[in-house]
Amino acid sequence: MTTSRSNLPAGAASSNGPVPVPDGSKPILSVENLTVSFDGFTVLDELNFAMAYGEMRFLIGPNGAGKTTLIDVITGKSKPSKGRIIFDGSIDLGRRQEHQLVRLGVGRKFQTPSVYASLTVYENLEVMLGFRSKVTGLARKLRRGEGDRIMDTLEQVGLSHRAKDVAGGLSHGEKQWLEIGMLLVQEPKLLLLDEPVAGMTRRERDRTGELLQSIGGERSVLVVEHDMDFVRQFAQTVTVLHLGKVLSQGGMEDVQQDPEVIRAYLGNNRSQRPEAGRLNGQREAGEPVALGVD
Ligand SMILES: Nc1ncnc2c1ncn2[C@@H]1O[C@H](COP(=O)(O)OP(=O)(O)OP(=O)(O)O)[C@@H](O)[C@H]1O
Numbered sequence: 414m415t416t417s418r419s420n421l422p423a424g425a426a427s428s429n430g431p432v433p434v435p436d437g438s439k440p441i442l443s444v445e446n447l448t449v450s451f452d453g454f455t456v457l458d459e460l461n462f463a464m465a466y467g468e469m470r471f472l473i474g475p476n477g478a479g480k481t482t483l484i485d486v487i488t489g490k491s492k493p494s495k496g497r498i499i500f501d502g503s504i505d506l507g508r509r510q511e512h513q514l515v516r517l518g519v520g521r522k523f524q525t526p527s528v529y530a531s532l533t534v535y536e537n538l539e540v541m542l543g544f545r546s547k548v549t550g551l552a553r554k555l556r557r558g559e560g561d562r563i564m565d566t567l568e569q570v571g572l573s574h575r576a577k578d579v580a581g582g583l584s585h586g587e588k589q590w591l592e593i594g595m596l597l598v599q600e601p602k603l604l605l606l607d608e609p610v611a612g613m614t615r616r617e618r619d620r621t622g623e624l625l626q627s628i629g630g631e632r633s634v635l636v637v638e639h640d641m642d643f644v645r646q647f648a649q650t651v652t653v654l655h656l657g658k659v660l661s662q663g664g665m666e667d668v669q670q671d672p673e674v675i676r677a678y679l680g681n682n683r684s685q686r687p688e689a690g691r692l693n694g695q696r697e698a699g700e701p702v703a704l705g706v707d
């Protein structure tokens with residue numbers, strides 16, 4: 414596995430200017446001076462961010478920090494008003510449309526699983542390879558090797574024993590894994606996941622962490638997550654976003670002791686979601702269990 418390790422001191426990314434990838438290697442993704450505004454409200458503010466090939470990076474930050482917006486703009490859902498997003502050496506993603514992303518090698522998973530409930534687990538992956546119509550469910554013949562690719566992917570996401578089952582009958586966690594499989598079978602170079610463990614049991618969450626680790630190394634993975642226990646358990650490098658800028662970057666231990674990070678989270682402890690404003694994963698007495706942190 415070639416996952417890069419963090420060697421940036423906490424807070425090293427607070428200054429203006431490009432944020433290097435932690436081990437100084439060639440980035441798969443380089444976001445340069447990226448600004449996104451909605452109706453005059455600046456959501457990403459001259460943001461600089463980079464990720465290495467084969468890296469699994471966690472992106473955290475209080476509610477409204479701009480995490481989902483960053484994924485939206487990388488995937489062509491929102492357009493930047495300034496700056497560039499350079500992918501795989503030379504492709505400027507800011508100039509591409511959403512539908513071109515899969516072909517370029519970028520896969521995105523939204524928080525809510527979206528699988529084809531009436532098709533089997535296996536057929537869901539066939540749809541992603543373009544061999545089965547998502548409307549009629551009818552299939553053409555799979556090309557040589559494609560069936561193996563589907564089975565290998567199901568093996569990787571732990572669903573090979575569910576291949577013939579209808580996707581609508583899967584548990585929440587299994588649907589999330591199926592959707593990750595639906596992205597993986599398309600062989601993306603970069604995978605973007607927005608809060609993949611929300612609503613999962615601890616067991617499902619741990620299996621998801623292991624799955625993401627198995628994907629990293631081969632592919633680059635950017636994970637937006639609020640579940641700090643999960644981040645602490647699986648992250649090597651964490652980037653903290655706040656007010657549309659990178660506030661801090663480094664190992665979780667360093668980042669959570671960074672005074673600027675602590676201040677940003679404390680200032681946000683009135684957030685709608687209890688886990689979103691808390692950095693240390695502790696629950697207050699009598700507080701309901703936060704999603705995925707049981
Ligand atoms: N399409 C849009 N139009 C207007 N404002 C938007 C739009 N998308 C996002 N915003 C605003 O941009 C800010 C950042 O939102 P974003 O969803 O990126 O935050 P986030 O870090 O993902 O937060 P959370 O942790 O709550 O998911 C918020 O104030 C949000 O209201």
Ligand SMILES: [Mg+2]
Pocket residue numbers: 480481482
């Ligand atoms: Mg979000």
